[in-house]
Amino acid sequence: MKSLKISSELFQRAKAVIPGGVNSPVRAYQSVGMDPPFITRGEGPYLFDADGNRYIDYVLSWGPMILGHAHPKVVAAVQQAAAHGTSFGAPTEAEVELAELVCKRMPHVEMLRLVNSGTEAVMTAARLARGFTQRDLLVKFDGCYHGHSDGFLVKAGSGLATGGIPASRGVPASISAATHSLPYNDFEAVARLFEKRGAEIAAVIVEPVAANMGVVLPESGFLEGLRDLTQKYEALLIFDEVITGFRIARGGASEVFGVIPDLVCLGKILGGGLPIGAVGGKTEIMQNLAPLGDVYQAGTLSGNPISVAAGLATLQELNDPDLYVALKLQTERLAEGLMHEFQRVKVPVQINRITGLLTVYFTTILVNDLTSASQCNTDKFRSFFRGMLSNQIYLPPSPFEAWFLSTLHNETVIEESLKSQHTALKSI
Numbered sequence: 269m270k271s272l273k274i275s276s277e278l279f280q281r282a283k284a285v286i287p288g289g290v291n292s293p294v295r296a297y298q299s300v301g302m303d304p305p306f307i308t309r310g311e312g313p314y315l316f317d318a319d320g321n322r323y324i325d326y327v328l329s330w331g332p333m334i335l336g337h338a339h340p341k342v343v344a345a346v347q348q349a350a351a352h353g354t355s356f357g358a359p360t361e362a363e364v365e366l367a368e369l370v371c372k373r374m375p376h377v378e379m380l381r382l383v384n385s386g387t388e389a390v391m392t393a394a395r396l397a398r399g400f401t402q403r404d405l406l407v408k409f410d411g412c413y414h415g416h417s418d419g420f421l422v423k424a425g426s427g428l429a430t431g432g433i434p435a436s437r438g439v440p441a442s443i444s445a446a447t448h449s450l451p452y453n454d455f456e457a458v459a460r461l462f463e464k465r466g467a468e469i470a471a472v473i474v475e476p477v478a479a480n481m482g483v484v485l486p487e488s489g490f491l492e493g494l495r496d497l498t499q500k501y502e503a504l505l506i507f508d509e510v511i512t513g514f515r516i517a518r519g520g521a522s523e524v525f526g527v528i529p530d531l532v533c534l535g536k537i538l539g540g541g542l543p544i545g546a547v548g549g550k551t552e553i554m555q556n557l558a559p560l561g562d563v564y565q566a567g568t569l570s571g572n573p574i575s576v577a578a579g580l581a582t583l584q585e586l587n588d589p590d591l592y593v594a595l596k597l598q599t600e601r602l603a604e605g606l607m608h609e610f611q612r613v614k615v616p617v618q619i620n621r622i623t624g625l626l627t628v629y630f631t632t633i634l635v636n637d638l639t640s641a642s643q644c645n646t647d648k649f650r651s652f653f654r655g656m657l658s659n660q661i662y663l664p665p666s667p668f669e670a671w672f673l674s675t676l677h678n679e680t681v682i683e684e685s686l687k688s689q690h691t692a693l694k695s696i
């Protein structure tokens with residue numbers, strides 16, 4: 269690997285004008301103790317940095333690039349849309365097409381409102397749930413990340429977990445008090461809370477597969493239990509599928525687990541690598557949004573033609589169910605290959621995975637919630653991360669984030685990654 273001299277110079281320049289030199293905290297590489305590579309371009313499963321290194325990318329812009337970087341059909345769709353104007357702040361046919369496509373792919377979504385990010389989608393879903401139920405309390409789970417709006421930054425995983433920030437300063441206590449966070453996979457704790465405060469609870473929001481404390485799968489019965497309980501107490505169930513939507517299956521987590529939420533929050537893949545978010549669900553609930561109802565939400569760039577074109581092109585490509593069969597196989601192949609190599613050198617790890625997503629936890633214990641995820645050995649992760657980067661494998665720079673695979677992470681790419689792991693483990 270070539271030294272990161274140019275990237276480090278760019279980082280110094282960035283630090284003078286951008287807080288921490290980055291526009292999103294995890295990118296600063298603080299938890300791995302080095303300067304980040306500055307990226308110049310992506311192509312398929314690869315990223316290239318300013319110093320001339322080529323990496324196999326397992327971050328994929330934190331999920332959206334499921335078809336790999338600069339997919340020709342997505343690029344063409346974006347170019348074509350841009351040539352006709354980038355934003356009108358007015359309705360277009362393409363946004364109707366995108367909404368129709370999502371409703372088809374996720375049959376529980378009867379109506380969809382497009383916004384600009386996953387954070388906005390969750391803000392909207394929360395307001396909608398409160399407006400619909402006329403209750404205030406929200407229940408979330410420790411280590412689940414639902415964007416950076418005030419009400420959700422309690423034990424929120426992702427960048428907060430990486431930075432060791434339990435809750436963000438700047439959030440009024442009165443706002444945090446309206447969110448109750450419970451351990452993931454602990455259905456009994458949810459049931460107890462409902463017994464005490466069921467009449468106050470507007471919604472339970474959950475990542476159906478948690479992917480912001482690393483990947484944590486729902487235990488059998490957990491999602492089903494949440495569904496039954498919310499129905500019993502007439503609260504809403506919200507799935508945050510910003511990461512899992514169109515990734516773990518064509519129809520997302522509901523297709524995999526057979527549990528149907530009242531509302532779903534989407535983002536990432538939905539925009540094919542451009543900013544987008546969406547909240548969708550039953551008409552009965554969705555029609556409470558303005559202008560039909562009096563739950564207000566708006567956005568100048570919502571449904572802009574460029575994000576919509578990229579999203580449509582991406583979802584059309586993902587229509588082929590075989591892509592998901594292959595993605596699942598490749599995820600499994602990578603996880604098994606990594607595990608084999610770790611076992612050979614007697615480094616204990618747990619590898620949690622589902623189609624298109626995995627996390628390597630440096631621990632001997634089963635990881636099923638934030639407490640167990642937090643017990644992983646962060647020093648070992650740091651050495652492993654650095655070893656992999658110097659062997660041209662670009663991993664999330666945090667033990668509490670997911671690795672992402674694209675449909676172009678084929679056998680050759682996985683083989684190359686495992687060879688790099690072999691070399692990296694020799695040097696650490």
Ligand code: HOZ
Binds near residue numbers: 294329480
């Ligand atoms: N913590 C974010 C992913 N879960 C990082 C996003 C970014 O830095 O782009």
